[in-house]
Amino acid sequence: MSVVTDATTRLSRKTDRELLREEQAIARQFMGRVPWEMVVWGLGNFLVWLSLWPLVFSGTLPLWAGFVLSSICCALAYLPSHEAQHSIIAKEGEKLRWLNELVGHVSTIPLVFPYRIAWITHRMHHAYANDPEHDPDFGSHGPNWWRAAYGALKERQPMNEGMYEKTMKETDDPNRDRAFLEGLATKVVHFGTLSALAWSGYALEAALLWWLPRHIGFTYLITFLSWAPHHPMTETGRYRDTRFWKSPVGTVLSMGMEFHIIHHLYPRIPLFDTPKAWRALEPILMERGIRDDRDLDWSDHSDDPEAEAA
Amino acid sequence: MKLITEGIRVLGEWGAVLFGIGFLAPLIAQSMDALEIAAPFGLPTIAFGLIVGPTAGVVAKLRGSWV
Numbered sequence: 538m539s540v541v542t543d544a545t546t547r548l549s550r551k552t553d554r555e556l557l558r559e560e561q562a563i564a565r566q567f568m569g570r571v572p573w574e575m576v577v578w579g580l581g582n583f584l585v586w587l588s589l590w591p592l593v594f595s596g597t598l599p600l601w602a603g604f605v606l607s608s609i610c611c612a613l614a615y616l617p618s619h620e621a622q623h624s625i626i627a628k629e630g631e632k633l634r635w636l637n638e639l640v641g642h643v644s645t646i647p648l649v650f651p652y653r654i655a656w657i658t659h660r661m662h663h664a665y666a667n668d669p670e671h672d673p674d675f676g677s678h679g680p681n682w683w684r685a686a687y688g689a690l691k692e693r694q695p696m697n698e699g700m701y702e703k704t705m706k707e708t709d710d711p712n713r714d715r716a717f718l719e720g721l722a723t724k725v726v727h728f729g730t731l732s733a734l735a736w737s738g739y740a741l742e743a744a745l746l747w748w749l750p751r752h753i754g755f756t757y758l759i760t761f762l763s764w765a766p767h768h769p770m771t772e773t774g775r776y777r778d779t780r781f782w783k784s785p786v787g788t789v790l791s792m793g794m795e796f797h798i799i800h801h802l803y804p805r806i807p808l809f810d811t812p813k814a815w816r817a818l819e820p821i822l823m824e825r826g827i828r829d830d831r832d833l834d835w836s837d838h839s840d841d842p843e844a845e846a847a
Numbered sequence: 848m849k850l851i852t853e854g855i856r857v858l859g860e861w862g863a864v865l866f867g868i869g870f871l872a873p874l875i876a877q878s879m880d881a882l883e884i885a886a887p888f889g890l891p892t893i894a895f896g897l898i899v900g901p902t903a904g905v906v907a908k909l910r911g912s913w914v
Binding site for chain 1: 863869870878
């Protein structure tokens with residue numbers, strides 16, 4: 538009998554509670570360290586993005602190169618804040634809490650996505666993943682990535698009340714008022730900066746260093762962080778709302794999101810440790826009936842009637 | 848808090864028009880200048896931007912979306 542079959546047979550004899558205990562014991566091994574790589578990533582990425590402005594304005598860097606680099610920075614801007622949203626860098630009351638909050642606030646500046654709004658809505662996403670009424674990320678569902686990205690672009694329209702606005706209105710989070718205030722301030726500063734630059738003769742720079750890269754960054758993030766790991770967003774529940782999948786562009790270019798299921802099960806495991814955690818937890822998770830889509834094309838899903846119709 | 852919510856609502860409601868004036872108008876003008884495209888009827892490019900930008904903003908406001 539092979540090792541895998543052995544492990545499967547051993548696991549299948551266990552009760553749900555025993556499996557959960559074993560699962561949690563394994564997962565705990567991957568929690569608790571400070572993910573310094575995310576601190577460097579978050580603050581470093583912000584500084585690179587910030588440096589593009591003087592480099593382009595001084596003529597050291599051509600605008601087209603600034604645009605490409607800024608788009609990459611915007612795509613990289615979310616995940617360090619995401620780590621901070623889950624207090625992975627430091628929990629409340631810990632010595633490095635200030636750093637957790639600094640990374641959380643600073644890293645998403647290129648995206649104009651305030652930390653507290655991101656955190657409140659992300660917590661709701663975890664609580665209600667794939668629920669059309671309550672999951673703020675449900676706006677990014679769709680039969681393929683470009684329809685998901687287009688749907689999310691429509692959701693982001695300032696005149697629409699998208700799922701994020703709805704979530705912020707409905708939440709009873711004690712930080713809601715502060716988050717609203719930060720959201721308003723962020724919008725005003727972003728628009729004020731774009732307008733001031735544009736009317737000073739730097740409209741192309743403003744458009745290509747911030748406005749357009751931000752939309753490109755969001756499109757990337759929606760595709761790889763929201764749509765792909767949850768596609769087709771028809772199932773809910775701990776082991777079914779997120780899937781294990783194979784990215785057509787590989788693990789690095791999809792920022793580890795093939796292992797996003799580990800994050801949903803154990804949000805305090807640092808991003809860089811989710812592949813290791815997956816390998817350790819895989820036999821138990823298969824036994825638990827997780828969605829294993831590794832053999833499917835990333836856009837396919839056998840239970841997705843919308844995709845079949847399209 | 849009410850004031851903040853109201854502020855967000857008004858900003859959101861007129862955001863497209865403000866965006867058309869504040870950002871799109873000079874962006875259109877400077878893009879035309881960079882591409883050496885002349886505005887119709889001998890208009891300065893910024894005047895053309897100030898017609899097209901806010902008009903697009905009003906259309907977006909009425910449609911409820913830019914896209």
